[in-house]
Amino acid sequence: MSKFATTSRRGVLRAGLAAGALLPAASLSARAQDGPDPLITEVQDWARYTGAGVDETPYGLPIRFESDVIRRNVPWLTADPISSINFTPIHALDGTITPAGCAFERHHSGAIELAKPDYRLMINGLVDRPLVFTYADLERFPRQSGVYFCECAANSGMEWAGAQLNGSQFTHGMIHNMEYVGVPLKTLLAEAGIRPEGKWLYVEGADASSNGRSIPLEKALDDCMVAFKANGEALRKEHGYPVRLVVPGWEGNLWIKWLRRIEVTPGPVESREETSKYTDTLDNGISRKWTWVMDAKSVVTAPSPQVPVRHGKGPLVITGLAWSGRGAITRVDVSTDGGRNWRTARLAALGQRMAMTRFWLDHLWDGEEMLLQSRAMDETGYVQPTKDALREIRGENSVYHNNGIQTWWVRKDGSAENVEIS
Amino acid sequence: MSRYLDAVLLTVLLTSPALAEPLGLGREALPEEIAAWDVDVMPDGTGLPEGSGDVASGEGLFQEKCAACHGDFAEGLDNWPALAGGEDTLDHKDPVKTVGSYWPHLSTLWDYVHRSMPFGQAQILTPDETYAITAYILYSNYLVDEDFVLSDRNFSEIEMPNAGGFIVDDRPETEYPVFTAEPCMRDCKESVEITMHASVFDVTPTDPADKDKTDPVSKTEEPLPDPELIAAGEKLFAKCKACHMIGEGAKNRVGPVLNGTLGREAGTRDGYKYSPAMIESGITWTEENLRAFLADPKGFLPGNKMSFPGVKSSGDIEAIIAYLRAQP
Numbered sequence: 001m002s003k004f005a006t007t008s009r010r011g012v013l014r015a016g017l018a019a020g021a022l023l024p025a026a027s028l029s030a031r032a033q034d035g036p037d038p039l040i041t042e043v044q045d046w047a048r049y050t051g052a053g054v055d056e057t058p059y060g061l062p063i064r065f066e067s068d069v070i071r072r073n074v075p076w077l078t079a080d081p082i083s084s085i086n087f088t089p090i091h092a093l094d095g096t097i098t099p100a101g102c103a104f105e106r107h108h109s110g111a112i113e114l115a116k117p118d119y120r121l122m123i124n125g126l127v128d129r130p131l132v133f134t135y136a137d138l139e140r141f142p143r144q145s146g147v148y149f150c151e152c153a154a155n156s157g158m159e160w161a162g163a164q165l166n167g168s169q170f171t172h173g174m175i176h177n178m179e180y181v182g183v184p185l186k187t188l189l190a191e192a193g194i195r196p197e198g199k200w201l202y203v204e205g206a207d208a209s210s211n212g213r214s215i216p217l218e219k220a221l222d223d224c225m226v227a228f229k230a231n232g233e234a235l236r237k238e239h240g241y242p243v244r245l246v247v248p249g250w251e252g253n254l255w256i257k258w259l260r261r262i263e264v265t266p267g268p269v270e271s272r273e274e275t276s277k278y279t280d281t282l283d284n285g286i287s288r289k290w291t292w293v294m295d296a297k298s299v300v301t302a303p304s305p306q307v308p309v310r311h312g313k314g315p316l317v318i319t320g321l322a323w324s325g326r327g328a329i330t331r332v333d334v335s336t337d338g339g340r341n342w343r344t345a346r347l348a349a350l351g352q353r354m355a356m357t358r359f360w361l362d363h364l365w366d367g368e369e370m371l372l373q374s375r376a377m378d379e380t381g382y383v384q385p386t387k388d389a390l391r392e393i394r395g396e397n398s399v400y401h402n403n404g405i406q407t408w409w410v411r412k413d414g415s416a417e418n419v420e421i422s
Numbered sequence: 423m424s425r426y427l428d429a430v431l432l433t434v435l436l437t438s439p440a441l442a443e444p445l446g447l448g449r450e451a452l453p454e455e456i457a458a459w460d461v462d463v464m465p466d467g468t469g470l471p472e473g474s475g476d477v478a479s480g481e482g483l484f485q486e487k488c489a490a491c492h493g494d495f496a497e498g499l500d501n502w503p504a505l506a507g508g509e510d511t512l513d514h515k516d517p518v519k520t521v522g523s524y525w526p527h528l529s530t531l532w533d534y535v536h537r538s539m540p541f542g543q544a545q546i547l548t549p550d551e552t553y554a555i556t557a558y559i560l561y562s563n564y565l566v567d568e569d570f571v572l573s574d575r576n577f578s579e580i581e582m583p584n585a586g587g588f589i590v591d592d593r594p595e596t597e598y599p600v601f602t603a604e605p606c607m608r609d610c611k612e613s614v615e616i617t618m619h620a621s622v623f624d625v626t627p628t629d630p631a632d633k634d635k636t637d638p639v640s641k642t643e644e645p646l647p648d649p650e651l652i653a654a655g656e657k658l659f660a661k662c663k664a665c666h667m668i669g670e671g672a673k674n675r676v677g678p679v680l681n682g683t684l685g686r687e688a689g690t691r692d693g694y695k696y697s698p699a700m701i702e703s704g705i706t707w708t709e710e711n712l713r714a715f716l717a718d719p720k721g722f723l724p725g726n727k728m729s730f731p732g733v734k735s736s737g738d739i740e741a742i743i744a745y746l747r748a749q750p
Contacts, residue, residue, distance in 0.1 A: 285512035
């Protein structure tokens, strides 16, 4: 029993005063400063009456108090919500797994409803046996699981020319991290038999956009997965129910949803999504293509513009996410002074390859302004660069693959803003 | 057995399923099935069906099926992509990336138009129509003359202006060595100044909770039809949603907003680019006119640009009208 645990009123008062004396500027709302806390001294409704019975919500949603933790859209980004993107509320999450219900969506022709009995997957092209699988067929193949992040290549793309959006949800929320179960792509390809001339795959979805993309065979045979479960449940409609492709570490556009066809080809198709889009224009007007891998990146998710510090100075948890498409995160450093000095943050768990890593820095805030930054490192030795270092090489017109270091300016009152610094 | 081998075996047991002989799952894909789904076109033209189309017919098709989003001259409306223009802008600030200025392969254009366009009406274009629309987009970029005819035979003769404008990802050479160094931890800079504030742009969406107070739906003079009919109409409206928005916050899209359609003069929605036929129709959207229009859009008003074949069942039409009436 702690020394503050006491039943006498004077004891409670003393305990509150003692804590207050240690932390004078901290919020005192939960302390017995003005007398006993009625939340404790008075029997509350929830302690007297019964709550909801089982089955009231056969498949539950978050409690209503969390109704602000939702995906959000930036309407001016796209012409139409049917071909658009929204953002994961990463500012309000902790840990690493993204709940499917708030994991960002990106559709090119809307999220379709495709029932399992209507699902077909075709493998054709340079194969010995062109095949058609039903959903039930897929369930009979040996399975695999893995936790992977899926990041849109355009995540942070609005920030190339400077700080624009206020909130880690909007600057970094085109990402989710889920545990997938499915069949290794190489297993399905072996079933069809790849001919020696086959060097690439062309993969497409069943929706009206089809969103076809070319993938080199080496990647397909390495770690790609034809997934049907995420976080234990069936894929959500907006994430490609009943079947999507998982392409670990590579840009989300390749993770074809409602996967309907895999064609083995001699070369890339050079489809719309891999020429006119998802190519990165450099300062000299030349554009990079096939920029598939997502480089190491991190962001402080809180404090951040949507999550101001409300408790004043004293203990403050600075937290964020880090990930790399080239392997495991090995270290994350955090700066509170705009990159002059850095401290290595705690990782919640050892980094896993191509999966999100949670970091925490347990900080004693002095109440002065902070310029918060985080800097990720991965197992290749790559260190997340500053935005200016990226611009020096690429210019400001790349749109995609902005993995530069993010800065939040936390003011004395605890509010925060997206800024760029010298 | 060595500890190393144990570890390897354990890893194998834990992660990947053993690869063995084919399991014999699935069935052979039939030629007709492959033909139906395998419609992609490679940069060298592999996959193109026989056919042809000229600029003039392409222009007509484009006005009818594409211009609502991409503009009469492929210049792009609102946030919809521009398909023409943008020459010599790729090395400027905010480059204008169009078919003419950016796309490296003509096959991409043909493939995408044929497979995924028009938006909300994918795969309705025949090969000849696709050749014609492709020819018109080339023409709108000044890449071919007005009497040009594109076909599978002359397809590979067209070279796109930016064909040489791409390099394969060079980050491993240009960036990874630069960004792989032991990072500085102490006194890394002399000073730090804020150079830019996001709040200056003020483009972050506000919390929806802040603007939750909306006016209650105003009462209309007319008696509301029965809720079941409205609900049925709402379901049927899914077809219309490909082009039309309705309800709170609706905006013009491929088709105009449909709030308050009943009793409205045709062709008068602000900010929507109607066909001349619609503007000059002089009709009012009475139930009678809507019935006729929904049954046969092109027959009722020739020259209007709604590319929708019409609703066959008169019961369905009544339900849609009931739903429209319920959206003031």
